[in-house]
Amino acid sequence: MIYRETGQFRTSYAEDQAIFRLRQDKIGIAVILAIAWIGIPFFADEYLLRAILVPFLILAIAAIGLNLLLGYCGQISLGTGAFMAIGAYAAYNLALRLPALPLLLDFLLAGLIAAAVGVVFGLPSLRIKGLYLAVATLAAQFFADWAFLRLPWFTNYTPSGSVTAPPLDFFGWVADTPREKYFVCLAFACLTALLAKNLVRSRIGRSWMAIRDMDIAAEIIGIRPMTAKLSAFAVSSFVAGGAGVLWAFVHLGSWEPLAFSIDMSFRLLFMVIIGGMGSILGSFLGAAFITVLPIFLNQAPGLVGIQLSTAMVSHLEFMIFGSLIVLFLIWEPHGLARLWQIGKEKMRLWPFPY
Amino acid sequence: MLATVTPSPPPAPIAQRQRAIGEVLLAVENISLRFGGVRALSNVSFDIRKGEIRAIIGPNGAGKSSMLNVINGFYHPQEGRILWKGRARSRMRPHEAAKGGIARTFQNIALFKGMTTLDNIMTGRILKMRASFIEQALYVGRGRSEELRERDFVERIIDFLEIAHIRHTPVGKLPYGLQKRVELARALAMEPELLLLDEPMAGMNLEEKEDMCRFILDVNEEFGTTVALIEHDMSVVMDISDRVVVLDYGKLLADGTPDQVRDDPAVIAAYLGVAHG
Numbered sequence: 001m002i003y004r005e006t007g008q009f010r011t012s013y014a015e016d017q018a019i020f021r022l023r024q025d026k027i028g029i030a031v032i033l034a035i036a037w038i039g040i041p042f043f044a045d046e047y048l049l050r051a052i053l054v055p056f057l058i059l060a061i062a063a064i065g066l067n068l069l070l071g072y073c074g075q076i077s078l079g080t081g082a083f084m085a086i087g088a089y090a091a092y093n094l095a096l097r098l099p100a101l102p103l104l105l106d107f108l109l110a111g112l113i114a115a116a117v118g119v120v121f122g123l124p125s126l127r128i129k130g131l132y133l134a135v136a137t138l139a140a141q142f143f144a145d146w147a148f149l150r151l152p153w154f155t156n157y158t159p160s161g162s163v164t165a166p167p168l169d170f171f172g173w174v175a176d177t178p179r180e181k182y183f184v185c186l187a188f189a190c191l192t193a194l195l196a197k198n199l200v201r202s203r204i205g206r207s208w209m210a211i212r213d214m215d216i217a218a219e220i221i222g223i224r225p226m227t228a229k230l231s232a233f234a235v236s237s238f239v240a241g242g243a244g245v246l247w248a249f250v251h252l253g254s255w256e257p258l259a260f261s262i263d264m265s266f267r268l269l270f271m272v273i274i275g276g277m278g279s280i281l282g283s284f285l286g287a288a289f290i291t292v293l294p295i296f297l298n299q300a301p302g303l304v305g306i307q308l309s310t311a312m313v314s315h316l317e318f319m320i321f322g323s324l325i326v327l328f329l330i331w332e333p334h335g336l337a338r339l340w341q342i343g344k345e346k347m348r349l350w351p352f353p354y
Numbered sequence: 355m356l357a358t359v360t361p362s363p364p365p366a367p368i369a370q371r372q373r374a375i376g377e378v379l380l381a382v383e384n385i386s387l388r389f390g391g392v393r394a395l396s397n398v399s400f401d402i403r404k405g406e407i408r409a410i411i412g413p414n415g416a417g418k419s420s421m422l423n424v425i426n427g428f429y430h431p432q433e434g435r436i437l438w439k440g441r442a443r444s445r446m447r448p449h450e451a452a453k454g455g456i457a458r459t460f461q462n463i464a465l466f467k468g469m470t471t472l473d474n475i476m477t478g479r480i481l482k483m484r485a486s487f488i489e490q491a492l493y494v495g496r497g498r499s500e501e502l503r504e505r506d507f508v509e510r511i512i513d514f515l516e517i518a519h520i521r522h523t524p525v526g527k528l529p530y531g532l533q534k535r536v537e538l539a540r541a542l543a544m545e546p547e548l549l550l551l552d553e554p555m556a557g558m559n560l561e562e563k564e565d566m567c568r569f570i571l572d573v574n575e576e577f578g579t580t581v582a583l584i585e586h587d588m589s590v591v592m593d594i595s596d597r598v599v600v601l602d603y604g605k606l607l608a609d610g611t612p613d614q615v616r617d618d619p620a621v622i623a624a625y626l627g628v629a630h631g
Contacts, residue, residue, distance in 0.1 A: 013505040014498075195491045202490035202497055203483045206469070210477050213466035220426060220464075221544060222452035222481040231487075278468065 003347035019197055036186055041179050049178040052295060057185040058246045060287035061192045063271040064280060065239030070269075071277035072200055073232035074212030075125050076133055079140030080240050080268045082121075085260035086144060087114040087241025088248035089154050095166045096156055103169055110245050111238045118237020125229045141262050148257040155257075164254035181250050188246060192239060197280050199235065208232050209278070240268075274328060276337025285336035294321055375596065376404035378440070379548060379580050380425065385434035387420055387604075394420040395431065395604045402548065407574055408582045409595035409612075413624060416601040418584045419461060422550050425582075426458055427451040453481060457546030459537045461553045461584075467526035471517060471536050472508065474525055478543025479504040508543055515539050515569060531562040535569070542573060549573070551583040555590060563587065567594055592616065600624070 003024050010016045020026045044053065066080045091110035094101060101109075117140070124136040148154050148161075155163050168175040168184065175184050199205050207228045210218035215225055248255050267290055275286020297317045301308050308316070332339050381401040387394045395417045402408045410418045423429045425436065427448045436443045438454060446454075457478075466474050482504065489497035512518050515535050520528060525536055534554060541549055554570065555563045571594055573579050585591050591598060592612040600607040600621050608618040615621055 013502050013509075017501060017505065198493040198497070199491050202493070202501065203480055203485065204487065204490055206473060206477050207480055209469055209473070210466050210480075213468050214464050216428075216448075217460070217464035217466065218477075219448040220452055220458055221478050221540065222449050223477075224449050 002350070003344055005348075017201070019201070033190075041182060044182075046178045049182045052292060054178070054182055054185050054251050055247075056287055056291045057182075057189040058243050058251055059268070059271065059291055060284045061185075061189050061246065062240050062243035062268050063275065063283035063287045064192055064196050065236045065243060066268050067272045067275075067277065067280070067283045068196060068200070068208070068239065069232050069236035070272055071279065071282070072205060072212060073208035073229060073236075075122070075229060075232060076130065077137040077140075077233075077236070078134050078262070078265050078269065079121060079137040079144075080236075081260045081262060081264035082140040082144035083114045083118055083237040083240035084244025084247060084264065085148055085257065086117050086237075087111060087244035088255070088260065089148055089163075090114065090241070091245040091249065092163055092165065093154065093156075102171060103166070104171070107242060107245050111242045114241020114244070115234040115238040118233045118240075119230050122230050122233025122237075125233065126226055138262075141265055145257060145261060148260075160256070162254055162256040165249040165252075168249060175250070184250055185246060188242070192242070193280055193284075196239070200280070204228075204231060212278075270325065274325065274335055276335030279335070279337035281340065282335050282337030285340070289336065293324070297321060375406045378402070378437075379404045380439075381437040382421075382425065383435050383437065385421075385424060385431045385436070387417075387424060387429055387431045393604050395424070395601075397434070398601065398604070398606045399434075400599045400606065400609050402580060402582055403597075404547075404580055405574070405578055406580060406596040407570070407594055408580075409591045409598045410582065410584045410601065411586070411588075411591055411598060411615075412601035412607070415603075417604040418601055419552055420604075421601065422458065422552055422582075422584065425451075425548075425550060426456060452544065455544075455547035456550065457541035457544040457548070458550035459534070459541050459552060459554060461556060463530075463533045463537055465525045465533055465537055465540070468524065470522050470524055471528070471539075472505075472512075472521045474536055475508045475511060475539045475543045476504060478540040479508065481544065511539050511542050514572070515542075531558055531565075534558070534562075534566065538566075538569065538573075542577075542579075545577075546579060548580045548582065551581060551585075553584050553586065555585060555587055563590065570594060 003022075005022055008023055010021065015021070020029055040049075040053065062080060062084060065083075066077065069075050069077050087110045090113040091106045094106040094109055095103065098106075121137060121140040125133050128136060152158075152161075155161050168181070170184075175181050200208070207218065207223045208231075210221070210223055211225060211228045211232075218228070219225060244260065248259070252259060271286035271290045272283065273286070274289050275284070276282025294317055297320050298313060301313055301316075378401045381399075383399050385398045386396050398417070398421065410421060412418050420429060424431050427446045427450060430445050443454075466477065469477075483496075483500045485496035485500050489495045491497075493501075512521060515538065517532065517535055517539060520532060520536075525533055528536065538551075538554065541551075551570070555566050558566065567590060570581060570583070574581050583595070595612060597610060598612055598615045599609050600615055600618070602624045607624055608615050608621050610618070
């Protein structure tokens, strides 16, 4: 009853092709945006902003990047962490060596550099698929790990290998409090989500999905597999690179190559699988699941009054978190986004049986 | 009580349909295709004329699908050449054939299972869209106007094939007969000059077959699309096709009108066998 399209008539194709077709969806997204832009900044404390919301938003952006490649184009990648690292170090070196450039332009160029590297490591996808491609993209991860650890030029010859980002100066406006950093991440997350959604409902997104679902049939309707796959790698790496810049400059501040290890690639892969492949919303849900749940599990024993040692808590966190992932994949292999879809279907008729 | 009903004139028999059959659209000349030691096609030549419905028939393993794959650019024959609109075609990939105006459907449906009917048919319009990457990302300019323009075109095909009710359904959930129809819709969305249909009626019941026949005839008549189809149902082939090619063991057995082919002793032998002794 709550979620019904009854009485809402779409009289033009433009209305029928809108991102949010139903009035309930429009209201829903307006409420969420209002909470995110107005509610949270006023009521959240510094810890929540700095330790939970900022990483959540940045990882959601990275998850969108991977989702475009894996969920929409069907090309598996274990190198997302590497593309984040390339974005981060590219932005660092641009800011260091070309101080005249505005920071926003550094970010953009860093994304483009990550995209170019992504295309190079995407080349094997023209020949190989599935697990073999996963192994080939793993090369990107190892290459980035090695390059940023062993080639001191990238880290400006700092003896420890750790580098520090310049202040976040956007044309004179400096984001240094957690609240301001949150706004920066939120703006980028909204922008990325909107652009990604537009891409996947346009020609380019359809050609990615066609390649994903049946590459032979895609070819007979005139899609060039090479263009489709490499453009997916480029866009995905661009977004991942941008997320890497934010992760380094906004979240970490100073970092070493280990921040973008294979661990990061795997976390992003889990986010996409758990959130829902082929769904922008799923990228946000998956990022929330992976970043927020461990923190919740960590706090939970204390909240219900059980006293456990710190080591015990962190071990329990891993055990519960791992089993939740396994159980979740058995119950709903299509992810949280599908769960939301089913929920909406149920809400259409509720409380009537049919 | 009842008004006198004047009987409408009987519909013209199908054989009398007047279609403008024009010059040769596609000609295959002396095509030979081998996979290792297996000869899939040997020295096959025939042509397809503009505006006709051309059937390719033959027993299982005769090389019919291989022939379509050659025309389509999936296979590259070792010998022979293909003339498309009178010009010899060099080695080409399927997406180049698509650009040239050749569309096709598959024997075992090749739809994009994760996408809706509408999106599947919209993929058929990809070659007609020119919006730049930025326009698509921002959904402005051509990014938006092309989406609306092509949606309008696709809706006409949806109406034509009577699949409006399943517009937003993921095709993976559709029954077999409808999936075949969506695949035809996707091929039609390309506005092809030559439509290759690989067993469009396989596995259908009588009613679905009749629907499909009607759609193929309508497409041919209203859009003037040239159709080449592989089919096993002889009554369908004899009814709707203008000319028939018969293949057997990769060789051309007969080529002519349905009546000629039906009476050809070699064809009868291949299909029914000959008495020995």
